[in-house]
Amino acid sequence: xxxxxxxxxxxxxGSAAGSQIREFLRKCDxxxxxxxxxxxxxxxxxxxxxxxxxxxxxxLDHDAxxxxxxxxxxxxxxxxxSQLVDNLNASSHLRAVLTDLFLLDxxxxx
Numbered sequence: 607x608x609x610x611x612x613x614x615x616x617x618x619x620g621s622a623a624g625s626q627i628r629e630f631l632r633k634c635d636x637x638x639x640x641x642x643x644x645x646x647x648x649x650x651x652x653x654x655x656x657x658x659x660x661x662x663x664x665x666l667d668h669d670a671x672x673x674x675x676x677x678x679x680x681x682x683x684x685x686x687x688s689q690l691v692d693n694l695n696a697s698s699h700l701r702a703v704l705t706d707l708f709l710l711d712x713x714x715x716x
Contacts, residue, residue: 611692642667
């Protein structure tokens with residue numbers, strides 16, 4: 607998405623990256639669905655107090671739902687230009703999911 611945003615394309619038509627952006631966004635949206643459940647399963651495999659992990663999985667679920675809504679808003683547009691994707695990249699909702707995953711990844715490393 608960063609590479610597409612940097613190209614300055616007015617729409618998705620006429621470039622290789624443009625032809626792939628919708629499919630990439632669809633896959634991203636699908637990956638967000640069930641992400642919290644998968645994270646919860648990973649946490650339950652550890653021999654630790656589950657309460658902090660369960661609480662954080664709730665945060666991840668909330669953030670994933672909001673990021674998914676932003677992605678679906680972009681997908682609903684008749685044309686996806688680089689500026690729109692750049693704004694999506696900057697979205698606090700999408701960044702929150704990434705930060706959640708980084709934090710969870712580090713906490714699960716044992």
